[in-house]
Amino acid sequence: xxxxxxxxxxxxxxxxxxxxxWFWLTALIMIIATGWTSRQLAEQSSYAPAEAxxxxxxxxxxxxxQELAEKRNIDEAGLARWLKGIGMRSRxxxxxxxxxxxxxxxxxxxxxxxxxxxxxxLKEQTGMIQVESLFWQFTGPLPVxxxxxxxxxxxxxxxxxxxxxxxxxxxxxxxxxxxxLSGSLCMLLAWSLIRPIxxxxxxxxxxxxxxxxxxxxxxxxxHDEVGQLGREFNHMADKLQALVDSQKRIxxxxxxxxxxxxxxxxxxxxxxxxxxxxxxxxxxxxxxxANRIDTMLEHVLTLAKLDAGQQKLVKRRISLDELLAPLCxxxxxxxxxxxxxxxxxxxQQKILDIDARLVSSALENVLRNALRYCVSRVSxxxxxxxxxxxxxxxxxxxxxxxxxxxxxxxPFYRVSSARNRESGGTGLGLAIAAGAIASHGGRxxxxxxxxxxxxxxxxxxxxxx
Amino acid sequence: MDKSILLIDDDTELxxxxxxxxxxxxxxxxxxxxxxxxxxxxTSGQHFDVILLDVMLPELDGFEVLKQLRQTHLTPVLMLxxxxxxxxxxxxxxxxxxxxxxKPFNPRELSARIKAIVRRMELLSVTCQQQQLQIDKLHLxxxxxxxxxxxxxxxxxxxxxxxxxxxxxxxxxxxTKQDLSxxxxxxxxxxxxxxxDMHVSNLRRKLASIADQERIRTIRGAGYMLVEIR
Numbered sequence: 166x167x168x169x170x171x172x173x174x175x176x177x178x179x180x181x182x183x184x185x186x187w188f189w190l191t192a193l194i195m196i197i198a199t200g201w202t203s204r205q206l207a208e209q210s211s212y213a214p215a216e217a218x219x220x221x222x223x224x225x226x227x228x229x230x231q232e233l234a235e236k237r238n239i240d241e242a243g244l245a246r247w248l249k250g251i252g253m254r255s256r257x258x259x260x261x262x263x264x265x266x267x268x269x270x271x272x273x274x275x276x277x278x279x280x281x282x283x284x285x286x287l288k289e290q291t292g293m294i295q296v297e298s299l300f301w302q303f304t305g306p307l308p309v310x311x312x313x314x315x316x317x318x319x320x321x322x323x324x325x326x327x328x329x330x331x332x333x334x335x336x337x338x339x340x341x342x343x344x345x346l347s348g349s350l351c352m353l354l355a356w357s358l359i360r361p362i363x364x365x366x367x368x369x370x371x372x373x374x375x376x377x378x379x380x381x382x383x384x385x386x387x388h389d390e391v392g393q394l395g396r397e398f399n400h401m402a403d404k405l406q407a408l409v410d411s412q413k414r415i416x417x418x419x420x421x422x423x424x425x426x427x428x429x430x431x432x433x434x435x436x437x438x439x440x441x442x443x444x445x446x447x448x449x450x451x452x453x454x455a456n457r458i459d460t461m462l463e464h465v466l467t468l469a470k471l472d473a474g475q476q477k478l479v480k481r482r483i484s485l486d487e488l489l490a491p492l493c494x495x496x497x498x499x500x501x502x503x504x505x506x507x508x509x510x511x512x513q514q515k516i517l518d519i520d521a522r523l524v525s526s527a528l529e530n531v532l533r534n535a536l537r538y539c540v541s542r543v544s545x546x547x548x549x550x551x552x553x554x555x556x557x558x559x560x561x562x563x564x565x566x567x568x569x570x571x572x573x574x575x576p577f578y579r580v581s582s583a584r585n586r587e588s589g590g591t592g593l594g595l596a597i598a599a600g601a602i603a604s605h606g607g608r609x610x611x612x613x614x615x616x617x618x619x620x621x622x623x624x625x626x627x628x629x630x
Numbered sequence: 631m632d633k634s635i636l637l638i639d640d641d642t643e644l645x646x647x648x649x650x651x652x653x654x655x656x657x658x659x660x661x662x663x664x665x666x667x668x669x670x671x672x673t674s675g676q677h678f679d680v681i682l683l684d685v686m687l688p689e690l691d692g693f694e695v696l697k698q699l700r701q702t703h704l705t706p707v708l709m710l711x712x713x714x715x716x717x718x719x720x721x722x723x724x725x726x727x728x729x730x731x732x733k734p735f736n737p738r739e740l741s742a743r744i745k746a747i748v749r750r751m752e753l754l755s756v757t758c759q760q761q762q763l764q765i766d767k768l769h770l771x772x773x774x775x776x777x778x779x780x781x782x783x784x785x786x787x788x789x790x791x792x793x794x795x796x797x798x799x800x801x802x803x804x805x806t807k808q809d810l811s812x813x814x815x816x817x818x819x820x821x822x823x824x825x826x827d828m829h830v831s832n833l834r835r836k837l838a839s840i841a842d843q844e845r846i847r848t849i850r851g852a853g854y855m856l857v858e859i860r
Contacts, residue, residue, distance in 0.1 A: 434737075484851065
């Protein structure tokens with residue numbers, strides 16, 4: 166999932182991408198337009214009458230240069246050095262324009278692409294004039310002859326562009342800066358808009374996964390429209406939770422209330438059995454069915470407690486042998502009566518920290534189930550998987566359809582192919598087993614074996630050894 | 631002679647039915663429908679062989695009745711706990727109940743439990759002729775059903791007395807939980823039945839309140855052993 170983050174940028178199926186790209190595009194167009202306009206402004210130059218002070222300074226510079234040139238023979242590189250030197254000392258920028266070939270020598274730093282155009286048009290100018298643009302202001306021209314060459318001298322101030330200007334001179338740097346800055350800002354904007362939606366999505370997913378306590382609290386405190394949506398979501402979740410809770414409670418309440426009449430019924434059956442001298446076969450059947458209701462009520466109540474997380478775990482350290490030995494004995498007895506084979510293999514020294522009664526009832530339910538559906542044999546074995554112990558119960562019965570492997574752990578679920586009362590049981594055994602294992606932070610699952618039969622695995626934390 | 635039973639249960643219909651069921655078996659039932667009424671009857675001086683006590687009672691609940699009763703009386707108590715509520719059961723035994731039965735129950739199971747308790751009490755009185763036991767400072771006299779440590783009398787329920795008796799008669803030897811269950815509670819030990827452990831822990835607490843020495847050792851997964859302290 167993480168490697169595909171760029172899928173988020175696809176504007177066709179991502180709101181994030183759409184917002185981000187649109188804002189970015191708009192921002193880039195604005196930046197380019199502004200940049201272009203300001204550059205246009207910068208390159209325009211204007212002319213004005215020269216100021217006397219500037220003209221005087223120009224003449225001083227010209228005299229100085231000529232003086233120097235007469236003393237020494239110079240080339241162009243030397244001239245550039247001089248210009249720089251004189252300019253630095255007098256705090257002016259100097260520019261020499263070669264009248265013959267339109268080349269120029271300058272004594273100030275910066276700006277590789279200095280625009281000489283406004284100066285060329287001053288070649289025929291006779292009087293002094295001031296020419297200025299956004300970045301510079303020069304006075305000239307003053308004709309000077311330096312080593313057989315005719316030059317026009319200009320003096321003035323050149324304001325080198327600031328850092329921003331310097332960057333603007335490097336197109337790649339400029340482009341990457343503009344792209345990066347505007348891109349990250351737009352990303353931030355799009356993210357701030359999309360983030361609450363993501364949080365809302367998480368809350369919804371958690372709820373769909375069965376966590377009815379899931380709420381979009383991070384979103385709900387916002388004051389905008391998404392915040393309203395978050396509050397509506399929370400409201401809906403409250404209602405839903407209340408509804409589901411009341412449904413669950415009804416089942417538990419009914420079972421609770423049924424206990425008193427059932428207790429009376431059982432005692433009444435006992436009285437009838439006592440009183441009648443000859444045996445009434447129906448009475449035994451009535452008693453049997455009453456006992457069945459009794460078991461079912463117990464299961465429903467246990468399950469309701471496990472579901473509501475009210476079951477108090479009475480954990481203690483117990484060895485695998487202590488847990489399994491009495492259970493295997495019971496099952497062995499039942500298997501013999503049904504003429505099935507039961508094998509039980511486990512390492513005796515393993516120690517578990519569990520509520521032995523709950524886990525034992527879980528194992529018992531699964532074992533009974535296996536015994537009910539097996540053809541000839543059931544086996545129990547244990548393997549250590551890292552820090553967890555897996556108890557596997559395997560039968561050689563018909564197994565389950567693949568799509569029912571998970572559903573069998575739901576209350577009152579009966580596998581379609583075996584939907585007959587003959588199999589007995591309350592339909593709650595596996596649900597209770599799953600609840601009991603889950604309350605210990607363990608896992609339970611069923612799988613069909615390739616050689617036929619069903620394997621139910623229970624995974625629990627084990628303490629060494 | 632009829633055994634007298636006090637039934638404290640707010641379900642009047644069930645109480646009446648139980649009266650009908652138990653009377654042919656030789657039990658005389660006295661009914662109480664509130665905790666207060668039941669407690670008054672139980673402490674009135676009238677003799678009861680067994681008290682059947684429902685946990686869910688209006689006003690004074692079953693636990694409270696048991697707690698107050700145990701301050702003065704050691705009459706055997708069979709708690710009727712709510713089915714599917716393991717906590718009730720353990721709590722009841724902690725407070726000094728002799729046994730428990732989750733409700734609803736099969737009435738045959740109830741009469742079996744009552745019979746076991748009554749038989750145990752009879753057995754204890756039959757052992758009147760049995761010799762007194764003395765293990766270091768621990769003294770037990772079956773004829774008066776009294777036990778004392780360092781001359782201070784121990785307030786034991788019938789079940790606790792039975793357990794101590796069995797442990798003392800086998801001092802230095804392992805007494806399995808199966809033995810304790812069958813000989814004292816009068817029923818087979820079922821898987822993960824913690825009632826034996828609860829009774830032993832009550833017994834330990836009462837012994838420790840007089841002299842804090844580990845007299846009853848736990849043999850993990852097997853049972854208990856009483857050791858002599860020199």
